[in-house]
Amino acid sequence: MNHPAANDPAANDLAAPADRLRATLGHLLDGLPPRQAAGAVERLIANYRGATPTDAPILRDRADVVAYAAYRMPATFEAVRSALAEFADTLPEGWAPDSHVDVGGGTGAATWAVTDTWAGVRPVTVLDWAEPALALGREIAAPCPHSAACPIVPGTDWCHFSARVSRSSLHRQVKGGSLPYEDEKFSYVAATRLPAAPAPSRVVRRPQIRKGQVLLDLCEPDEHLRRTTVTKRHGDLYRAARDVDWGDPWPPG
Known part of the structure; x- marks a missing residue:
C-alpha cells in the first residue's frame, strides 16, 4: 500500500492526517447510496460477531470495503494514534521510523496514525490475510511501566484505554448514531529493541x-x-x- 495521500495532494499537503482521512473517506462514499452503505455495515457487524469461517473473505466487494472504512477507520485511527503517541514518548528524542509494516492492516488506518505521529514520507507495507510473523522485540516500552506479567487478574477486567472520536455527519449516518462523538476502547503493547524509558x-x-x-x-x-x-x-x-x-x-x- 502506498503512503496515504488525499485526492488533491497540492491542496492537502498542510492538512493534518486526521483531516485528510475524513476528506478521503467522504470522497470514497460519494455515489454510494446511504441505504447500501448502511446495509453493508450491518452485514459486516453480523459477520464479525457471528461464526464466519476465518478462511471466508468478509469484505466481499468495493461497497463492503468503503462501508468498512467509513465505519471503522476513524475510530481505529484515533486508537492507534493514541497508542503511538505514548510509545513515541518513551523513545530517544528525534527518533522516527525509516519504514513500517502493518500486519493485518485492513484498509490502512494505522498507516495514517503513523504519519500523524512521525511526519515524513517512508516506505509502507500493509499486509492482510497474513500469518503473524513479526518478532515482538525484547522490551516493553508502553503502556506498561514494567516488562512483567499484567497485574490485572484475568476475567476481572482488561487493560485498556479510550480515545474520543469526533463523528462527522457522514460518520453518524453510516453508524446510525446521533452523538457528535464516540469513545473507542482499545488495548495495545509497544515493544522495541531501542533504549526505552517506560512511564514511571x-x-x-x-x-x-x-x-x-x-x-x-x-x-x-x-x-x-x-x-x-x-x-x-x-x-x-x-x-x-x-x-x-x-x-x-x-x-x-
Whole structure:
C-alpha cells in the first residue's frame, strides 16, 4: 500500500492526517447510496460477531470495503494514534521510523496514525490475510511501566484505554448514531529493541475528580495496581492530576 495521500495532494499537503482521512473517506462514499452503505455495515457487524469461517473473505466487494472504512477507520485511527503517541514518548528524542509494516492492516488506518505521529514520507507495507510473523522485540516500552506479567487478574477486567472520536455527519449516518462523538476502547503493547524509558506509572482508569482531591488508579513498576489520592496539599502535583487523562503516564514528565 502506498503512503496515504488525499485526492488533491497540492491542496492537502498542510492538512493534518486526521483531516485528510475524513476528506478521503467522504470522497470514497460519494455515489454510494446511504441505504447500501448502511446495509453493508450491518452485514459486516453480523459477520464479525457471528461464526464466519476465518478462511471466508468478509469484505466481499468495493461497497463492503468503503462501508468498512467509513465505519471503522476513524475510530481505529484515533486508537492507534493514541497508542503511538505514548510509545513515541518513551523513545530517544528525534527518533522516527525509516519504514513500517502493518500486519493485518485492513484498509490502512494505522498507516495514517503513523504519519500523524512521525511526519515524513517512508516506505509502507500493509499486509492482510497474513500469518503473524513479526518478532515482538525484547522490551516493553508502553503502556506498561514494567516488562512483567499484567497485574490485572484475568476475567476481572482488561487493560485498556479510550480515545474520543469526533463523528462527522457522514460518520453518524453510516453508524446510525446521533452523538457528535464516540469513545473507542482499545488495548495495545509497544515493544522495541531501542533504549526505552517506560512511564514511571500509568493511569489505567478514568481519573475521579472530587472536591479537593483526585483519585488515580495506577499500574506501577513493582507490578501492582494501586489507587493514589492526590490532594490540594500536593500543590503542583494536584494541579497536574486534575489535567491528567486515562492512559497518561504518572507523574507527568
